[in-house]
Amino acid sequence: MSPKTLYDKIWDAHVVQEDADGTCLLYIDRHLVHEVTSPQAFEGLRMAGRKVRAPEKTIAVPDHNVPTTLDRAKGIDNEESRIQVEALDKNAKDFGVHYYPVSDVRQGIVHIVGPEQGWTLPGMTVVCGDSHTATHGAFGALAHGIGTSEVEHVLATQTLIQKKSKNMKVEITGKLKPGVTAKDITLAVIGETGTAGGTGYVIEYCGEAIRDLSMEGRMTVCNMAIEGGARAGLIAPDEKTFEYVKGRPHAPKGAQFEAALAWWKTLYSDDDAHWDKVVTLKGEEIEPVVTWGTSPEDVLPISAVVPAPESFKGGKVEAAKRAIEYMGLTPGQKLTDIQIDTVFIGSCTNGRIEDLRAAAEILKGKKIKEGMRALVVPGSGLVRAQAEEEGLADIFKEAGFEWRLAGCSMCLAMNPDQLSEGERCASTSNRNFEGRQGYKGRTHLLSPAMAAAAAITGHLTDVRDLV
Ligand SMILES: CC(C)[C@H](C(=O)O)[C@@H](O)C(=O)O
Numbered sequence: 001m002s003p004k005t006l007y008d009k010i011w012d013a014h015v016v017q018e019d020a021d022g023t024c025l026l027y028i029d030r031h032l033v034h035e036v037t038s039p040q041a042f043e044g045l046r047m048a049g050r051k052v053r054a055p056e057k058t059i060a061v062p063d064h065n066v067p068t069t070l071d072r073a074k075g076i077d078n079e080e081s082r083i084q085v086e087a088l089d090k091n092a093k094d095f096g097v098h099y100y101p102v103s104d105v106r107q108g109i110v111h112i113v114g115p116e117q118g119w120t121l122p123g124m125t126v127v128c129g130d131s132h133t134a135t136h137g138a139f140g141a142l143a144h145g146i147g148t149s150e151v152e153h154v155l156a157t158q159t160l161i162q163k164k165s166k167n168m169k170v171e172i173t174g175k176l177k178p179g180v181t182a183k184d185i186t187l188a189v190i191g192e193t194g195t196a197g198g199t200g201y202v203i204e205y206c207g208e209a210i211r212d213l214s215m216e217g218r219m220t221v222c223n224m225a226i227e228g229g230a231r232a233g234l235i236a237p238d239e240k241t242f243e244y245v246k247g248r249p250h251a252p253k254g255a256q257f258e259a260a261l262a263w264w265k266t267l268y269s270d271d272d273a274h275w276d277k278v279v280t281l282k283g284e285e286i287e288p289v290v291t292w293g294t295s296p297e298d299v300l301p302i303s304a305v306v307p308a309p310e311s312f313k314g315g316k317v318e319a320a321k322r323a324i325e326y327m328g329l330t331p332g333q334k335l336t337d338i339q340i341d342t343v344f345i346g347s348c349t350n351g352r353i354e355d356l357r358a359a360a361e362i363l364k365g366k367k368i369k370e371g372m373r374a375l376v377v378p379g380s381g382l383v384r385a386q387a388e389e390e391g392l393a394d395i396f397k398e399a400g401f402e403w404r405l406a407g408c409s410m411c412l413a414m415n416p417d418q419l420s421e422g423e424r425c426a427s428t429s430n431r432n433f434e435g436r437q438g439y440k441g442r443t444h445l446l447s448p449a450m451a452a453a454a455a456i457t458g459h460l461t462d463v464r465d466l467v
């Protein structure tokens with residue numbers, strides 16, 4: 001048998017039919033659904049008189065539009081948002097899919113709820129009408145976003161028409177230095193490869209620094225595969241993965257678990273498998289990083305200065321000029337001199353319990369800078385409950401943070417959590433595009449620990465200076 005990558009193995013196990021030109025029909029194991037990209041898909045089914053083919057493999061949860069303030073049971077003011085959430089309530093009921101409504105403690109960001117509930121398992125194909133479906137790749141699943149017409153196709157048939165991507169290996173060797181986290185790895189990789197570096201590829205992240213990460217950290221890394229342009233990102237499952245999955249509500253139990261485990265243990269890239277592209281970074285050389293511009297590839301170590309546009313090549317010179325202007329920065333200015341108005345800790349990149357622990361560790365016994373607006377939005381109701389039990393919520397509140405309910409929130413500002421014009425945010429989310437967090441708002445992406453550090457000092461800060 002010819003050697004295979006992990007991606008090859010999962011792909012081969014799911015091909016239902018292959019055409020001469022390589023177009024395949026893939027079986028889909030899990031279909032996650034949120035309120036933004038599903039209304040037309042369900043409507044299409046309804047109009048055609050079709051059913052959801054596998055409601056038991058379809059999991060829906062509202063996340064993007066939901067308010068995160070404590071009074072959210074009052075309902076949603078914005079009409080468009082309200083219509084989308086109400087449509088999901090109705091569609092989930094009418095079509096009989098698994099559903100976690102806003103009133104359910106298990107509600108949260110779809111990419112946090114899936115793994116938490118044990119829906120996401122190694123070796124699976126997982127899709128969702130959402131680009132950050134890549135998150136689930138942390139379990140050694142082939143997971144990626146799909147468009148609304150594909151959502152309808154998967155709902156109706158539990159299959160997806162796909163062509164295979166190429167194989168890319170991103171290896172992070174050695175150990176990370178203290179203060180350096182999964183978020184710094186994933187940003188550093190995009191800084192290195194650019195936002196188009198992964199185009200046409202599925203990335204497998206490997207190497208000692210990746211192995212050393214917790215499942216939460218691995219999810220953070222895979223989450224941003226999409227910002228690096230890749231179709232998906234994945235990590236071979238190991239004992240940490242199996243341990244995380246075991247006992248989750250929807251994970252297999254008993255003999256079924258043992259049978260699944262036997263297969264999961266075969267899910268790794270063979271030694272002599274072929275890679276179309278390889279990128280290697282040394283773990284010990286990665287610093288805590290932040291973004292200075294309006295693209296996730298605008299990444300620099302926190303010790304750096306705002307770059308001069310002329311230091312870039314070709315088309316990037318103009319883009320850098322515009323980004324620096326939009327961000328209200330000056331070339332040569334130290335990144336640590338950039339003053340921050342708002343801190344947002346949350347999102348499917350960094351809204352898990354470990355992220356909250358990392359931020360709370362820095363904030364313990366401290367207060368945020370006067371005048372700072374700071375919010376923590378746990379990724380799910382269960383993350384929130386756990387953080388309360390561990391005393392993290394008290395640390396956040398005592399420091400001056402708002403302690404919110406679960407949702408996407410200020411990651412993309414589809415609910416009332418938005419930046420105002422010119423407001424500058426240190427954010428643990430994954431996208432820093434113009435206006436992403438509110439009209440003319442400015443975003444600096446960083447890790448939860450770095451976000452906490454900025455909240456305390458009022459400017460971008462090397463977290464290692466605070467510990
Ligand atoms: C709304 C949704 C389609 C979108 C995505 O696909 O990523 C959102 O989650 C985002 O992060 O921009």
Ligand code: SF4
Nearest residue numbers: 132347348408411412
């Ligand atoms: S948290 Fe942000 S990136 Fe993740 S699904 Fe929601 S909007 Fe998209």
